[in-house]
Amino acid sequence: MKNNQVVKIDASGIFYRELNAKLREVVSDGVQKIELCNIYGQRYIGTDLDKPVEIEIFGTPGNDLGAFMDGPKITVHGNAQDGCGNTMNNGEIIVHGHAGDITGLSARGGKIFIRDNVGYRAGIHMKEYQDRKPVVVIGGTAQDFLGEYMAGGVLILLGLNLKKGECHKANFIGTGMHSGVIYMRGNVQDFQLGKEVGVAELDEKDGLVLKELVSEFASHFGYAAEEILKHKFAKLFPLHLRPYGRLYAY
Amino acid sequence: MKTYLPSRFIIERDPSRCIQCKVCVNQCTFDVHYYDAEDDEVRSHEENCVGCHRCVIFCPTNALTVRRNPLDYRENYNWRPEVIEDIIKQSETGGVLLTGMGNDKGYPIYWDHLLLNASQVTNPSIDPLREPMELTTYLGQKPDRVEIEPSSLSLKTQLAPQVKLDTPIMFAAMSYGAVSINVHKSLARAAAGAGTLWNTGEGGLHPELYKYGNNTVAQVASGRFGVHPEYLDVARVIEIKIGQGAKPGIGGHLPGEKVSAEVSATRMIPEGTDALSPAPQHDIYSIEDLAQLVYALKEATNYTKPIAVKIAAVHNSAAIASGMVRAGADIIVLDGLRGGTGATPKIIRDNVGIPIELALASVDTRLRQEGIRNQASIVISGGIRNSGDVAKAIALGADAVYIGTAALVALGCTLCQQCHTGKCAWGICTSNPALTKRVNPDIGARRLTNLLRGWSLELKDILGGMGINAIESLRGNRLQLRGIGLTDTELEILGVKMAGS
Incomplete structure (x- = not known):
């Protein structure tokens, strides 16, 4: 019975600790769909939930949305703040708006779709292991150090809101990257890339991955995937598995 | 050449x-x-x-x-x-010159300039062989005051999560990858046997060791290696690692050749890639940000376990420690100048940080002055060599100590400082499968258990001599210490009197 039930929680005036305790309680009752209204900066939403529940958020969730999260699907109708998907293990975060700094920091799995722009160091130190592969797709553009220290996963920057001929703004893209891949639509100058990344054309396999993820992105936000995919993409890849291996005297 | x-x-x-x-x-x-x-x-x-x-x-x-x-x-x-x-x-x-272990330079070792007291005539010493002697220590935030329900005499105040240690000596963070799996097994078994804690370091926890979760401190460091919900759930304490005494301000590079199949499974990164721990945690640029991660981890574990924060002892540790306590840390960990490591730039190890004795004294003093000492336990590490150092640390204000180097010495380490090469002939600091067999976890656990037993017995002797029957009466009891060969400034920072006065 409860499986189909949508539980609505009005979060106005509720501190995050109470809100998250309430979420835990509702989820342990077996509820699978939750609507949170009037979210004004409450942190850590979805953090201690390890079931594949669906959470719709109306408002602006606070920092560390879905930090350490393991399974839920969160849709934000509004903007997300810093640390969205921090060290996430599994699940999905879909933001109909912007997200702040360190989106997807150290994520090990799951998917994050941001419709508009992200702040600094998005996708920093994402890592993959065997079948776990984090994905971050950003519809707009990003600030500096996108994909810094990246150790795995897929990061896609679409630049849909760039004007014709306009470059992405981020500098130091992929600095220290040593695994994983970044697909980028829209121009960047060479100096905007970190020393540790190379640029390549997409091969067939890249095309498949890109098509799948861009289609998913497009379906979340009502875009036409073919339109997005028509444009040329560049693939950024790590030049070395061990960027700092030659730094030391043994 | x-x-x-x-x-x-x-x-x-x-x-x-x-x-x-x-x-x-x-x-x-x-x-x-x-x-x-x-x-x-x-x-x-x-x-x-x-x-x-x-x-x-x-x-x-x-x-x-x-x-x-x-x-x-x-x-x-x-x-x-x-x-x-x-x-x-x-x-x-x-x-960059790399090295292992802790600072080996001739900076003053203040433990050697501190002397313990004993009872003579005016109060009787206690013989620990025949009288009960309490080493039990509880780590975690203590309430400002406790309220008792008068009718039932039960505790009304709700306590923050506490961890009980049978002896105030724990095993310091040494990651799987830096040390071998057999070292982790030895440490985990010894900690479980002796009723204390061991620390995973920042390399995750091998699934085989989940059964020792109740005695495990799980570290969350800048690389977030092996940090996932099960890891957080299984641990008794979660420790956010900001810094370590052997390399304050420096991240870690576990070289790809040490990332074997097993290490890669525990760290959850591909085999053979460098495991890079960034120098800062990129979600922590301020005390407010630290609070955010502390509470993220409390949320992730539903407020069931204490959250520790570990920093290297540096010049402004006292102010930082105050911030850490206010950020919600239940345990603060200070790692001093002489703390060891599996690999560090030599120039950093030899020149950065301050001795743990001074950091401990100044942090304890500061937290007392601000009236927040009860809000967090203090654990120290970095050069604890014997039970005398433990007793002095507790008298200076620590709740418990971590031992890393001493534990490795118990397993065979001779401090040759080649940890960074991964070639450890004693099978301790290596992930080479042939070499790791040189530490037998059964024997390793026995050697470590013996060490803890020996030190604990000595601590009881020290306490008994002072006429004290519980370690908590020694905590922060600096009247039991006197300094020797120290300047007035050193005595003032340590908060102890000159021997003879």
Whole structure:
């Protein structure tokens, strides 16, 4: 019975600790769909939930949305703040708006779709292991150090809101990257890339991955995937598995 | 390039004892000993010797002696042999000098300038052999006051999560990857047996060790290696690692060659890639941000376990510690100048940070002045060598100590400082499967348990001598300490009187 039930929680005036305790309680009752209204900066939403529940958020969730999260699907109708998907293990975060700094920091799995722009160091130190592969797709553009220290996963920057001929703004893209891949639509100058990344054309396999993820992105936000995919993409890849291996005297 | 580095050690093989059995050849991991089949003789490449004594201990006929190479440079207090040889090494490689273990320089060791008290006449000392003596320690936030329900005499105040230790000595963070799985097994078993905690370090927890979760401190560091919900759930305490005494302000690079299949599974990264721990945690740029991660972890574990925050002891530790407590840390961990590591730039290890004794005293003093000392336990590490150091640390204000180097010495380490090479002949600081077998977890756990037992018995002796029957009466009890050979400023910072006064 409860499986189909949508539980609505009005979060106005509720501190995050109470809100998250309430979420835990509702989820342990077996509820699978939750609507949170009037979210004004409450942190850590979805953090201690390890079931594949669906959470719709109306408002602006606070920092560390879905930090350490393991399974839920969160849709934000509004903007997300810093640390969205921090060290996430599994699940999905879909933001109909912007997200702040360190989106997807150290994520090990799951998917994050941001419709508009992200702040600094998005996708920093994402890592993959065997079948776990984090994905971050950003519809707009990003600030500096996108994909810094990246150790795995897929990061896609679409630049849909760039004007014709306009470059992405981020500098130091992929600095220290040593695994994983970044697909980028829209121009960047060479100096905007970190020393540790190379640029390549997409091969067939890249095309498949890109098509799948861009289609998913497009379906979340009502875009036409073919339109997005028509444009040329560049693939950024790590030049070395061990960027700092030659730094030391043994 | 011909190296200008002289051999550091000389190996003497007594021909009347050597039976050419080649044990030394097989035991050495630095390619020192070799068998010359033509002459039927075992010989040495002395220049490779690091002085780890593996061959000496395992030679069945005691035929080997390893000595310092007495090669004397002309006396020069400024240009000492180590300084000269470091320059030679860098001129031949152009790299950052790496080393292992803790700071080995001659900075003052304040433990050796602190003396403990004992009771004479005016209050009786206690004989711990026949009277109960309490070493039990509880780590975690303590309430400002407790309220009792008058009718039932039960506790009304809700306590923050507490961790009970049977002895105030825990095993310090040493990651799987830096040390071998058998070292982790030894530490985990010994901690479980002795009723104390061991610490995973930042490399995750091998699933085989989940059963020791109740005695495990799980570290969350900047690389977030192996940090996932099960890891957080299984641990007794979660420790956010900001810094470590051997490399304050520096991240970690576990070299790809140490990331074996097993290490990769626990760290959850691909085999053979470097495991890079960034210098800062990129979600923490301020005390407010630290609070955010502390509470993220409290949320992730539903407020069921204490969250510790570990920093290296640096110049403004006292102010930082105050911020850490206010950020919600239940335990603060201070790691001093002499704390060890599996790999660190030598220049950082030898020059950055402050001795733990001074950091501990200033942090404890500051938290007391601000009236927040009860809000967090203090755990210290970095150069604790024996139970005397433990007693002095507790009298200076620590709740408990971590031992890392001492624990490794119990397992065979001789402080040859080659941890960063991954070639540890004692099988401790390596992920080479053949070498890791040199630590047998059954024997390792026994050696560690013995060490904890010995120190705990000595602590009881020390307490008894002072006429104290519980370790908590020693905590922060600086009247039990006196300084010797210290300046007024040093005495003031340590908060102790001069011996004789």
